[in-house]
Amino acid sequence: MGYRFGRDDIAYLGSAAGRAALAEVDRLELTPATHLRDIEQVRRTHGEHTAALVETVRLRRKAVAKLPGSGDWLFTDDALQQATPALVARHRAGRLAGRAVHDVTCSIGAELAELARTCPAVIGSDLDEVRLAIAAHNLGIAPVVLARADALTPTSHDTVIIADPARRADGRRTYDPAKLQPPLPDLLAAYAGRDIAVKSAPGLDFDRLGWDGEIEVVSLDGAVREACLWSPGLTEPGVTRRATVLDSHGGATTLTDTDPDDIPDRAPGDWIIDPDGAIVRAGLVRHYAAKHGLWQLDPQIAYLTGDTVPPGVRGFHIEDRFDLREKTLRQELSRRDCGSLEILVRGIDLDPDALRKKLKLRGSHPYTLVITRIGRTGVAFLCTASAPASRA
Missing domain, CATH: 1.10.10 (Arc Repressor Mutant, subunit A)
Structure with a gap:
């Protein structure tokens, strides 16, 4: 700790x-x-x-990668673990540009530092006096008001509320909204009718939340970082799901459930594409496919296929296709002098590490094995991986 x-x-x-x-x-x-x-x-x-x-x-x-430019900041171990990566916080601050905001769980000020760049009035509050003292140090001369206050007691008016409930209960990560600290139902009730953005774990069961605004899932450099609940007044009409894909070089792409999602039903193309986790978690796989001229290997599986690879994305070129039998895989991989083998699995209950050991690979050529199902049938695609294609 x-x-x-x-x-x-x-x-x-x-x-x-x-x-x-x-x-x-x-x-x-x-x-x-x-x-x-x-x-x-x-x-x-x-x-x-x-x-x-x-x-x-x-x-x-430890903070260098997560919070660039924080070289003279102070931290606690827990607060650093919970802090939103700077690029993710910067993206949210961009959506709130020009609004007065109140971060009611401000902790050590990582989110406040980004909000201060774009928002004309910024308030941060927390119950933890040590974290508030750290936030004051970290923010320096930034024009932010800090106060000790309970997140469940409204203390500001005409501000957008931002909250990041702690996602651990009894020392373990929880995906139960009622066990967050403060509990998500209590937080939403305390600010009913207010514009609010609530950070949450991307593993929450969004369909059970009954949320009438937008749920945005955000990834950074290929890793899903968070989901954010945006109240209706903070999003575009009709949008209930959004996926935002960020990278450390400043790239940002977004999809919403108002984008087209009509895709063909076709046999596998030349390539397999594994969409970014934010797209999968947001339920926008078909929307991503429609945008890039792709289609699904199976309607229930998130793997996509097509004859080209979208810009900036790693693709897997299909060399062959096999039935999912261990003996067949061992023989075919041996015949191709396979050495290192990346194994990707969706829709099949299979341990990639255990399978790799059983295949007893001794060759020199690298391959990727994409294992999934089409209908009720397990299949294995032998592929060669590409580097991410350059963006236009």
Whole structure:
């Protein structure tokens, strides 16, 4: 769980002496091999501040990929894990540009930092005094008002409410809306009639929520990061599902359920495409296929197929197709001198690692095996993978 910071720690770490000490500690390796030696060196020089200094340097190093530009920020381990990646928060801030906003679960200020770039008035509140002190440090001179307040008690007017309920209960990740902290039903009731955006786990059962606004699923660099519930006043008419695909180079593509979804029913083409997880989770596979001239291998399976690969996407060129039999796969892969084998599976209860061991591959050529079903029949497509095609 990491070191438990107190307000005295935050005051020290933000002081001139604390900043100098952090710079000194950051010059240490702090690896498992050097840990004991480094800790002893810090303890000799900085005594009671050792744990706070070492933990802060460790967390800053960990935060680099998730929160670029946060080099002088303070964190707690839990808060860093829960923080929204900067590019995802920036995307949301862009949708709220020009609006006054109130983040009622602001934590250490990661979301507030992005909102302050685009919104004329920004308020952040939290019950945790330590996290509020950290947020004040992290935001510096940014024009943000911070206050200690319960997320379930409305304390602002004429603002868009943003909330990020904690997704753990009893130390475990939960997908039950009633077990989030604060509970999602209570949060929505507290702000009934208000414009609100609520971050949630993409694994929630959206169909059971009864949400009458938009559910946006967001991925970053191929990994699904979150779902966001947008109230009707914050979305376009008719949109109830949106998939947003972001990348670290600034790319952003979006689909909604108002886009066309008419696709043909055809035999497999030359390529198989595995759509981004945000598209799959948002239920927009057919919409993505229609946009790029693709179709489905099976109406119930998210794999797509076609004769070309969409720009910026990795495709799998079909070399052959087999019945899903272990003996057949072993013989065919051996005949093709297969060595490394990527195995992708949808719609079949199969452990790729266990299958790879059984195939006893000893060759030198790399392949991808796409295993799925068409109708009730299990099939295996032997493919060669392409690098992502360049965008136009």
